Amino acid sequence: MTTESTFINLMRAMASDPAARDLLDDCAVINLGSDTLILTHDMMAEDVHWLSSADPADVAWKLVASNLSDLAAKGARPLGVLLGFMLGDDSWDRKFAAGLQTALVHFDVPLLGGDTVTNRGDKRALGLTAIGAATCTPVPSRSGARPGDLIYVTGTLGDALAGFELIEAGFDEVGPLAIAYNRPEPRLCEGQSLAPKVHAMMDVSDGLLLDTERLASASKVEIAIDLARIPLSPTYISYRGDALESRMQAASWGDDYQLLFAVSPEIELPVAATQVGHVGEGTGLSLYEGERRIALPPSLGYQHQ
Secondary structure, eight states: OOOHHHHHHHHHTTOOSGGGGGGOSSSEEEEOSSOEEEEEEEEEEBTTTBOTTSOHHHHHHHHHHHHHHHHHTTTEEEEEEEEEEEEOOHHHHHHHHHHHHHHHHHHTOOEEEEEEEEOOSSSOEEEEEEEEEESSSSOOOSSOOOTTOEEEEOSOSSHHHHHHHHHHHTSOSSSHHHHHHHSOOOOHHHHHHHTTTOSEEEEESSOHHHHHHHHHHHHTSEEEEEGGGOOOOHHHHHHHOSSHHHHHHHHSSOOOOEEEEEEOTTOOOSSOOEEEEEEESSSEEEEEETTEEEOOOSOOSOOOO
16 A cells, blocks of 8 residues: 555655645645735545544544644634535434534634535545635744754643543543544644744644654754653543653654644743754654653654555
8 A cells, every 4th residue: 555655755746836835744835925825635534533433523623623733833814614525324414514513613714615425435534625824924834943943842742642542442432531532622823823933833633753753854954852841631641641651652643733843942932832852953853751862662653554
C-alpha cells in the first residue's frame, strides 16, 4: 500500500503554485492583494478516525473541529466550510446533520455548500474544506523556526488518547477524557493572538513528536523536546500517571488539536502555553528527559500507511 508520505511526494511536483507552500503545510495560502485566503481540507474514515459505534453527532463535530484547527495554526478567521458527505443509513445521516448544525453554531461558521455521494460499501469516508481569512501577514508556516527559538505547546496532551481507550473499552463515553477525544476545541483565538509573534506554528493532530519532526524538517533545523516538560492534565495523570512511558504515549498519539509553535525567547506570549523544547542547529528531532537524552520511540505518532 502507498504510504501517506510517498503519495504526497507524488503530488508535490504538481503543486507548483506558491499558494501550495510546497505541500509542507496543512493549508494553502492564497494572496489576493489586500486579502489573504486560507484553505484546508481534511478527511475522516470510519474505523480509522472514529469507531463504528460512535455517535454521528460527535463525528460531525470532530470533522469540523479538525479543519478549524488547521486554520487556527495560521491565525485565520473562519469564513465557512464545504462538506463532502457519503450517504448511507438514514438515521445515521440525520444524527450527523444535527451534530453538524450544533458544531457550526458553536464555532459560528456557516456551511457554504459541498457534495454528496452514495455509500455502496460498508464503511464511510467524509471530507470537509474550511475557508479562512488571514488576520496577519506573513501567515505562519511550518518552515520559519530558527536556531535559538523556544518550542511551546498550548493546553495539555494525552486526554484524547485516554478518552479513546476508555470509549473503546466501553467504560466511559461522557466524561472529560471522552469529550477530549470526541469533541476537541480548535484553538482559534489563541492562533490569532500568536500569529503575529511566532516564527512557525502548526496544530498537533498526529502526535507532538511526529508534528515536531515535521516542523523541524520544514524549517531545516533540529528541535529538542523534553518529555519532562510535556503538559498533562490532572485527569490524565489520575488515569495513567506521569511516568516516562505515560508521557511518551501522550506525546506520540495525536488528536490533541493544540498549537505547537516556535518563538523567539524575547517575545512575551499573549496566551498560556508550556515550553517543551528548543530549536538548534542541525536537523530532525531529538528527545530528552530533563538533561538525559533518550531514544525516539518506534512510532512518533499517527501516519496513514
